[in-house]
Amino acid sequence: MHAICARSLVMRYKYGAQLALNDFNLDVQQGEFFGLLGPNGAGKTTAISILTGLFPSDSGAALIMDMDFQKKSNKIKQIIGLVPQNIGLYDKLTARENLTFFGKICGIRGKVLAEKIQQCLEFSRLTEHAIQPVATFSTGMKRRLNLAVGLLNDPQILVLDEPCVGIDAQSRHLIHEQLKILNQHGTTILYTTHYMEEAQELCSRIGIIDNGQLVKEGIPATLLQQSGMSNLEELFLHLTGKGLRDQ
Amino acid sequence: MLKIIAATAKELLLLMRDRTGLLVLFLMPAILVVVITLVQENVMELTGQKKTQVLLLDLDQGELGRSLQKQIETTNLEFVVWDEVQKDGGAIQTAVANGDYQVGIVIPQGASLRFQEETARLFQPGNGKRDSREIPDALSATSLQFFVDPGVMAGLRSSVTAQLQMALTTIALEAKLAMFGRVLQEITGPGVSQQDPLFNSSKLPSLFRQPLLALTENQDKSRETETSLYNPVQQNVPAWALFGMFFTAIPIAGSILQERGSGIWVRLSALPVSPLVLFAGKIAAYIGVCLCQFLLIALIGAFLFPYIGLPAFTISMNLTATLITALFSSLAACGFGIFLGMACNSYEQASTLGATSVVAAAAIGGVMVPVYAMPPVMQRLSIISPLNWGLTAFHDLLLRGYSLSAILDDLGRLFLFFIVTALLSWKLAGVRQ
Numbered sequence: 277m278h279a280i281c282a283r284s285l286v287m288r289y290k291y292g293a294q295l296a297l298n299d300f301n302l303d304v305q306q307g308e309f310f311g312l313l314g315p316n317g318a319g320k321t322t323a324i325s326i327l328t329g330l331f332p333s334d335s336g337a338a339l340i341m342d343m344d345f346q347k348k349s350n351k352i353k354q355i356i357g358l359v360p361q362n363i364g365l366y367d368k369l370t371a372r373e374n375l376t377f378f379g380k381i382c383g384i385r386g387k388v389l390a391e392k393i394q395q396c397l398e399f400s401r402l403t404e405h406a407i408q409p410v411a412t413f414s415t416g417m418k419r420r421l422n423l424a425v426g427l428l429n430d431p432q433i434l435v436l437d438e439p440c441v442g443i444d445a446q447s448r449h450l451i452h453e454q455l456k457i458l459n460q461h462g463t464t465i466l467y468t469t470h471y472m473e474e475a476q477e478l479c480s481r482i483g484i485i486d487n488g489q490l491v492k493e494g495i496p497a498t499l500l501q502q503s504g505m506s507n508l509e510e511l512f513l514h515l516t517g518k519g520l521r522d523q
Numbered sequence: 524m525l526k527i528i529a530a531t532a533k534e535l536l537l538l539m540r541d542r543t544g545l546l547v548l549f550l551m552p553a554i555l556v557v558v559i560t561l562v563q564e565n566v567m568e569l570t571g572q573k574k575t576q577v578l579l580l581d582l583d584q585g586e587l588g589r590s591l592q593k594q595i596e597t598t599n600l601e602f603v604v605w606d607e608v609q610k611d612g613g614a615i616q617t618a619v620a621n622g623d624y625q626v627g628i629v630i631p632q633g634a635s636l637r638f639q640e641e642t643a644r645l646f647q648p649g650n651g652k653r654d655s656r657e658i659p660d661a662l663s664a665t666s667l668q669f670f671v672d673p674g675v676m677a678g679l680r681s682s683v684t685a686q687l688q689m690a691l692t693t694i695a696l697e698a699k700l701a702m703f704g705r706v707l708q709e710i711t712g713p714g715v716s717q718q719d720p721l722f723n724s725s726k727l728p729s730l731f732r733q734p735l736l737a738l739t740e741n742q743d744k745s746r747e748t749e750t751s752l753y754n755p756v757q758q759n760v761p762a763w764a765l766f767g768m769f770f771t772a773i774p775i776a777g778s779i780l781q782e783r784g785s786g787i788w789v790r791l792s793a794l795p796v797s798p799l800v801l802f803a804g805k806i807a808a809y810i811g812v813c814l815c816q817f818l819l820i821a822l823i824g825a826f827l828f829p830y831i832g833l834p835a836f837t838i839s840m841n842l843t844a845t846l847i848t849a850l851f852s853s854l855a856a857c858g859f860g861i862f863l864g865m866a867c868n869s870y871e872q873a874s875t876l877g878a879t880s881v882v883a884a885a886a887i888g889g890v891m892v893p894v895y896a897m898p899p900v901m902q903r904l905s906i907i908s909p910l911n912w913g914l915t916a917f918h919d920l921l922l923r924g925y926s927l928s929a930i931l932d933d934l935g936r937l938f939l940f941f942i943v944t945a946l947l948s949w950k951l952a953g954v955r956q
Contacts, residue, residue, distance in 0.1 A: 328793045331953075350795045358793035364786030366533070368540035373533075380529035381796050409540070425790070 277342055279433050279464040280304035280327055285336035287322050287488070296322040297333065298488035304466055304481075306341075306432075309459045311479030312468045313508075315516050319488040320468045321361070321437060327466070328358045328435050340433065354383075357431030361438045363418045364425065367411040371402050371421050374410060375428065382429040396424035399454055416447030423451060433464045440474065452478060472508035482508070486516045526796055530804020537778065538808060544774060548812060549819055552767025556759055556820050559891075560833055563755035575683060578627040580605045580615045585635025587665070587694070594690035600683060619670040626683050629668040638665040642698045646706045667691070760824035760836045761917035762890040765910050767820065768813040768853055769881045772860030775809050776873035779864025798952035802945060806857040813853030814846075841920040844927040848920065851937040852913035858944035859909070865951035884908040889915075912936040 280302065287297040297319050304310045314320045326333045329345045329352060338345055340352045365374050375393040384392055397403045400420035410418060423439055436455075440448045455478060459465050469475055475482050476496050483493035492499065496508060505511040538545055577595075579602040581588035595602055603624070605615065615627040641663055669687070671680050782788045791801060824836025838845050860877075867873040885891060887901060888910030894902055905911045916933035919925040 325789075330789060330792050353793060353795040356793065358790060360786030360789040360793075362784075362786035362789070364788075364790035366537060366787065368537050369533070373536060377529055377533045378790070378794070381526055381791065381794050383526070383795065385525065422786070429794075 277306060278303050278339065279306040279308065279341060280310075280466060281337075281339040281342075282323065282327060283337045283339070285323070285326060285333045285338060287319075287326065287333050295488050297326070297336075300336070300485070300488060300490060302327075302483060302490055302493075304464060306464055307459070307462055309455075309465045309478055309480045310467065311475035311482040312466060312485060313470075313472070313475055313482055313512060314468075314485035318485045318516070320485055322488075323485065324358075324435055324437055324466070324468060328356055329353055354429060355432040357426040357429060357434045359423050359426040359434070359436040359439050361441065363422045365410045365418060365421060368409055370407045370409055371397065371413075372406040374421065375425060378425045379428045384428065392428055392430075396427060399427065400424040401450060416443040419443045420447055420451065423454070427458070431463065433466065434458065435466045437468050438470065439467075440469070440471070448474075472512055476508050484512060484516065491516070526800045527803045527807065530801050531807040534778070534805050534808030535811070538812065545812075548767070548771060548774065549816060551770065552763050552816055552820055553823055555766065556763035556823060557827070557831070559763060560755045560759040560824075560828070561831070563759060575599060575626065575679065576601050576603050576624065577683065577687075578603050578605060578615055578618060578624040580627070580629045582632045583630045583634040585630075587635040587638055588630050590694045590697075591630070591690055594693055595686075598686045598690065600686050615668075616670050619672050625672045625679065627670040628687065629670075631666070631668065634665050634667065637663075638695075638698070641665060642695075642702050645699065646702050754834050756824055756828055756834050756836045757921050758893065758918075760820055761921060762885075762914055764817045764820035764849070765852055765888075765913045765917070766881070766885050766890050767816045768849075769856045769859065769884065769910060770878075771809050771812055771816070772856055772863055772881060773874050773877040775805060775857060775860025776864035776867060776877055777870050778805065779861065780867065780870045780873055783864075784869075799945075799949055802861050802948060805861060806854070806945075809857045809860065810850065810853040813856055814849055817849040817853075838921065841924075841926070844920050844930070845917070847927065848913065848916045848930065848934065851916075851934045851941075852909075854941040855909045855913070855937040855944075858941035858948075861948045862944040862951075865948040881910075884910045887911070888913075909937060909940050912940075 281304075282300055282302040285297045285300040286295065287300075288294070289296050300319065300323055302312075302323070312320050312323065325331055326338050327340070329338075329349050332345065340356060343352050345352055366377070369377070372393060375396055376389065379389045379392060394403075397406050400417075400423065402417060402421055402424070405413070405417065410421065413421070419439060419441075423436070426434060426436070434455075440451055443451075452474070455465060455467075467475070467479060479496065481494060482496055482499070483490050485491065492511075494502075499511060500506070500508070503511050503514065505514060577600050579588075579592075581604065592602055592604075615629055618624050619627040669684075671683070782791070792798075821836060821838065826835075829835045859880075863873050863877050867876060885908075887897075887905045888894075888908035889897075889905060890910055894905045894911065897905065912933040916930040916937075919930045919933075920927075
């Protein structure tokens with residue numbers, strides 16, 4: 277069974293004829309750590325938004341664990357965890373209050389919620405800062421908590437949109453290590469990033485998206501071997517070009 | 524339901540953490556209601572709904588001044604009497620011209636005597652014959668000096684002039700009747716006059732004062748409670764409480780825009796929760812804020828106002844109906860806030876549009892100036908303002924003494940406004956994703 281399956285997704289920008297996704301196809305197997313790479317405006321966030329049910333595509337199908345968003349949106353949302361690129365936390369609430377609110381919104385209650393919150397705080401190494409308002413956190417702490425909130429509902433599929441932007445090496449290292457552990461425990465991960473070395477380190481498979489289409493996918497080592505390139509960045513620039521993406 | 528409670532608890536926590544914002548939400552309408560009511564208390568004076576003070580300088584110190592003061596007791600005027608030793612006509616003119624007083628009147632020295640002489644001349648015997656009298660060609664009126672501040676509204680000027688003129692006419696009429704009675708006594712002889720009150724000079728004026736035609740105001744018998752008389756407190760307390768309640772639309776919109784601007788809205792959209800649940804949480808929290816605002820303003824009206832020289836605000840017997848009206852008004856205000864948060868793209872847009880629309884809706888809704896005092900076009904326009912629906916309902920309860928059943932149409936409009944704005948917001952939530 278595919279954990280994530282996108283079939284011929286087409287998405288047009290609201291104004292203009294340009295396509296955000298143009299016949300986008302993707303298969304992510306259960307338990308995979310899949311990296312979705314692409315330049316700015318390539319369609320990564322649009323693809324993730326459709327695959328997490330934020331909005332429907334103009335055409336095509338997005339299936340999660342063989343379930344269609346059109347039919348089983350609520351059930352799918354219960355098994356997916358999304359870690360948005362912009363930090364999705366209330367600044368004026370403490371780490372614990374944020375976790376409590378999002379946990380309750382996920383439908384978790386009582387003792388289970390208390391245990392889950394404790395796990396998330398330990399996971400993000402924020403136990404000592406649990407009663408501090410998020411506004412007082414460093415970017416690294418916010419990113420770690422942002423990730424922890426995405427894990428509250430024990431998701432089978434975790435979708436991360438550039439979760440390590442703007443953080444120090446220590447926080448990035450912790451996030452990487454924790455994601456590896458989650459993946460080893462069976463969580464399917466769809467990960468978008470601009471950092472090629474990050475993708476090479478973490479992902480069992482990668483896909484490169486450009487102009488709304490998946491232009492290449494496979495195991496990083498195999499792709500490098502096939503292309504004769506020495507690293508992913510070289511391959512990435514070869515596939516997507518060196519022209520600036522200022523649109 | 525548990526998700527709504529979680530969303531409400533989160534909103535309340537956020538509100539409590541933003542103490543400055545919360546303080547503004549309560550202070551703003553509280554300050555407005557005190558300031559505007561104090562200002563309007565003076566306006567009521569000018570529009571004759573409260574006694575107008577008239578400066579009186581009685582240089583005569585005779586019967587005329589005493590009669591005038593007695594007559595004025597039954598009018599909407601109130602004399603402030605100046606000591607004639609220290610003041611003169613010029614001083615009163617200056618005081619009125621400077622705007623210290625709006626109206627001033629001077630009774631010149633010897634006015635009572637001249638008035639009595641002129642009255643007596645009306646019935647003066649002619650040519651020494653006892654029953655032959657001459658009607659004089661003209662009588663010379665005893666003139667009182669009257670000053671009005673040029674800045675006074677025409678309505679107040681007419682009202683004061685008419686009341687003073689009426690008092691003087693009554694004094695003159697009574698003097699003439701008294702004189703007429705004496706003349707009749709002289710003509711008919713003491714035998715007749717002692718028996719018949721018509722010929723009694725002291726009883727005649729009071730007899731003529733008895734009204735033969737009267738204007739009787741009818742009260743609506745369907746009203747449950749005793750009607751409260753209009754005063755700026757009964758007008759302003761609900762009006763500015765409503766204004767404050769609708770102003771919460773801006774922080775509601777701000778909280779939504781903050782969620783939309785960060786990753787919170789994206790995260791919530793990916794969770795198994797409907798936007799309606801999240802809206803319900805916000806609405807529940809902010810309804811609490813709105814009701815607290817209303818209670819605060821009502822308490823200020825009831826307990827603080829008497830200490831600053833204003834009448835106390837009274838809800839009388841319609842407490843439940845008043846609270847229901849406050850609840851429906853809060854719903855409408857929250858619905859508008861959520862719509863604003865979903866329709867606007869930035870906090871700047873929402874705060875500008877929100878503030879402008881609430882002030883405009885308050886103005887056309889009768890919060891600042893009663894609807895009946897507006898031009899006909901604005902009166903017709905006022906029916907589109909939710910603040911007008913709320914204010915009309917409050918006035919029906921607090922001023923006209925109607926029951927809850929009489930304001931169901933206004934409550935229905937407020938509820939419909941809430942439903943429409945909530946549904947539009949839900950629709951927009953889908954579009955915004």
